Amino acid sequence: MSPTFLDVGIASGCVALYLVIRYVQYLREPIRSVCCAPREDAHWLWGHEFSVWKEEVSKKYLEWTSILGPVYRIKAPFFQRDVLVAGDNASSSHVLQNAYRYEKAPAFLPITVKLVGRGVVWAHGDVHKHQRRLISPAFTVSAVRGMQDDVSECAEKLVAGIKKTIHARNDESITTNIEPLVASATLDIVGRIAFGHDFCNGESSEAKAISEAWHKDVKMGRTMAGFLAPVVIGAFPFINHLPIPALQKDGVTKTIALKIAADMLKEHRAREKVDGEGRDMLSILVRDQLNRKGEDALEDWELLENISTFIMVGHETTSCSVIFTLLELARHPEVQWKLRQELQELNEFTPDNISNLPYLDAVTKEGLRMHAASPRTDRIALVDDVIPLSKPMTTTSGEKITSIPIKAGQIIQIPTGCINLNPDVWGRDAGQFQPERFITPGGLPAVDQLPHGPYGNSGTFIEGPRTCIGWRLAVMEFKVLLAHLVRDLVFEDTGKRVEEYIAGTLQAFCEGEAAHLPLKISLA
């Protein structure tokens, strides 16, 4: 049945009413006096979000920061309320430290449920406090230390595989896409440490299914549909409840991880009752569940959804930070050489000697600063508030202000990738890979100018009650992988242009190909 004149009239009336309401709300917005990113960068319907997505990671935020300073306003898609970009220390820290007054913005929550589950990444309010407290035993210093043997074994396998390929080609070097090799290793690592499962160096059918699904998602993430999915669901959340199979279906990694974890839960519980010595996260959490004897313990579904969460968020993040750091090392042979010297001076790798190497630590900090795997986070204010600023800023009317009043419902973007690269904070060489800044006296800006994250003075793991709970594990994994790779292999740049875009997390693209980072590799 084709729409009648009346239907069209009603629809147009609704759109007009929506626009009028939005305009009246806009006139009352306290953040209206904050300067707006250039209008020419804003699409009439998608707002500034489209140019952020279209360009390489952090590019637009850095451009706007250089024009307007670190705190400004951008236009949101579908004429929704303007968004506040909080790119200075005081404002971003205020929002992140008050995590229960500034919850995760609703746009990404339905996607989080589908891809990783209702674990701690998704949870908010009291559910988040409860889950976070009960999963924290899996991430203590001693728990992470107990995981290092598994991580080292996977790193050794990765290096052995690359050496074998070099020998098999009967050549001095190979040029290969490093992305799938490192991603298989980090999946192997997280499989072992999450629930004692062997993904067989990317060769098991589950590992292949996860990798295939992930690559599909990465490719999709760079299409218009990938841009629109979170934007449309964020603007019109009811869409997510429509009975459309594609919207309701769980992601492949979540489905596989939940199945393996569920199969293993009984076995782990029986084993923990007998010896209580398992070092993987599932064992640690089952042990904690048993000790609590039911009261205040994680329920089985929470335990499983969190294990699924760890598999998803603990694998690609570490992998992409490592591969971009390898590219930096390939482009800075003098840094690579110095790091190899430090590594080759050790007789063997142990948890202590790897974690205490000063140059490896500096390279790790610099790699994580420059290539934050999750370079932005969005929050929504639950109550009216006043956000402090690090430095006074000038409003559209020329007034100097030291804080910004906001209303409940205000969306705030924290561009951590840009915070890590802002030349006004890090200096003119902010965009250059220089690990020396972390070991040279005076190499870093004053502490009060830097983010208060848990490692490396960067915003990479954010800060506050929702700081990445896996940061210790990520740093250990990063160092162990880099130590094995750089001690035994030499990495050279192929000269090809590698671009960094966001597709779920940070991803490498080379000549239009997704998840692609070519490197020339030879034996050290």
Ligand code: HEM
């Ligand atoms: C280099 C590697 C990693 C980076 C850069 C990273 C970064 C982050 C960031 C930025 C967040 C906050 C997201 C937000 O609130 O919007 C986060 C949260 C989280 N990360 Fe990581 N992560 C890494 C590795 C890991 C690993 C290895 C695990 C565990 C296996 C992990 C588990 C989590 C969890 C569970 C959360 C949610 C914490 C909460 O909301 O309370 N991450 N991560």
